[in-house]
Amino acid sequence: MKWAFETLQRYCKKFCMFNDDIQGTAGVALAGLLGAARAQGRPLSDFIKQKIVVVGARRFSAGIGVLSMAKQAVSRMTGDNEVTGNNPFWLLEKDGLVTKARNDIELSAAPFARGFGPGEIEGLREGANLLEVVKKVKPHVLQGLSGVGWSWLYLFCGAECTAADAFKHARENIVFASGSPFGDVNLGNGKVGHANQANNMYLFPGIGLGALFSGAHYISDGMLQLIAECIWHITTKVGVVVVREAIVEERAEGHGDSVIHNMIEKL
Numbered sequence: 001m002k003w004a005f006e007t008l009q010r011y012c013k014k015f016c017m018f019n020d021d022i023q024g025t026a027g028v029a030l031a032g033l034l035g036a037a038r039a040q041g042r043p044l045s046d047f048i049k050q051k052i053v054v055v056g057a058r059r060f061s062a063g064i065g066v067l068s069m070a071k072q073a074v075s076r077m078t079g080d081n082e083v084t085g086n087n088p089f090w091l092l093e094k095d096g097l098v099t100k101a102r103n104d105i106e107l108s109a110a111p112f113a114r115g116f117g118p119g120e121i122e123g124l125r126e127g128a129n130l131l132e133v134v135k136k137v138k139p140h141v142l143q144g145l146s147g148v149g150w151s152w153l154y155l156f157c158g159a160e161c162t163a164a165d166a167f168k169h170a171r172e173n174i175v176f177a178s179g180s181p182f183g184d185v186n187l188g189n190g191k192v193g194h195a196n197q198a199n200n201m202y203l204f205p206g207i208g209l210g211a212l213f214s215g216a217h218y219i220s221d222g223m224l225q226l227i228a229e230c231i232w233h234i235t236t237k238v239g240v241v242v243v244r245e246a247i248v249e250e251r252a253e254g255h256g257d258s259v260i261h262n263m264i265e266k267l
Contacts (some may be wrong), residue, residue: 004061005108018219022065024200025145029066030073031228032198033141036175048074051137053090055130056145063145064108067091069228071111072221090114090137096127167193203227 008019018024037047052070056063067089074080074088091098091112098105098115116118121188134142144161163182166174172191177198185193204222227234 005064012219016219017105019065022061023069023219023224024203025062026065027203027224028141028198028200028217028231030069030225031195031203031231032175033070033197034073034229036141039175045109048077048088050140051088051090052141052143053130053139054143054145055092055131056143061108063091063093063107063143066113066143066145067112068108069221069224073225073228076225087114090133090139092128092130092133093130096129097124097133099124099126101126103106116205152223163193163195184186203231 004019004022008017008022011017033050033052034044034047035092037044037050040046054063054067071089089112091109093109095102097114098109098112099116101116102113105113114124118182124136126134128136133139161178163176163178163185166176167185167187172187172193174193175196177196179197181197182195184195188195216241
């Protein structure tokens with residue numbers, strides 16, 4: 001965490017480099033947030049109205065990376081480079097809510113420190129815990145990127161926020177995704193809570209192929225945002241060519257060629 005952002009900023013425009021923790025997690029998380037809006041039948045423009053709470057700042061650079069890319073997306077949609085009109089982000093780390101009253105704010109976290117003036121939520125103090133923040137902010141999005149299971153105890157009474165925990169408390173009223181895979185959850189009455197996986201591997205095909213065929217010297221924030229917006233199409237196309245190569249190499253075991261060709265046509 002200490003050197004991740006500095007190293008990336010220093011060299012990203014000199015070499016074709018990529019930080020999976022900062023940029024990879026952020027790209028997939030942004031794709032998930034945009035996909036969640038679609039899943040609710042809402043226009044992508046509604047994304048700028050969502051209040052986002054992220055847990056994880058000091059030890060894990062992924063939390064800052066997610067907020068940075070989400071902020072860039074909001075800026076792009078609103079034309080407000082600093083997102084000054086309505087700051088939709090709240091950041092927590094092991095000492096609670098990060099505000100401008102804190103003396104030891106990490107440089108990368110400073111842009112997301114909350115103030116205490118007009119537009120801020122009354123009653124939220126420096127170091128407020130997750131439960132306090134959720135009750136006051138009533139966020140649309142809750143992201144756990146701390147790597148510490150106990151940070152979720154405030155809400156879910158378990159060592160980790162599993163799919164079962166999430167749907168137990170929110171029923172079908174959520175869109176759930178996790179880094180590790182979970183099975184779908186039976187909600188009863190014929191309803192199923194779908195456990196999606198938000199894994200960085202989904203971003204790699206777009207990054208690798210885009211950089212390779214465009215001759216790009218470095219991976220820009222704009223490239224990552226566009227990958228996030230069309231990640232499904234990229235992954236599908238990569239999957240198709242892999243399946244075709246498996247057929248050519250006669251490695252597509254257990255399926256007839258006609259079945260695989262039909263699958264390709266559907267994709």
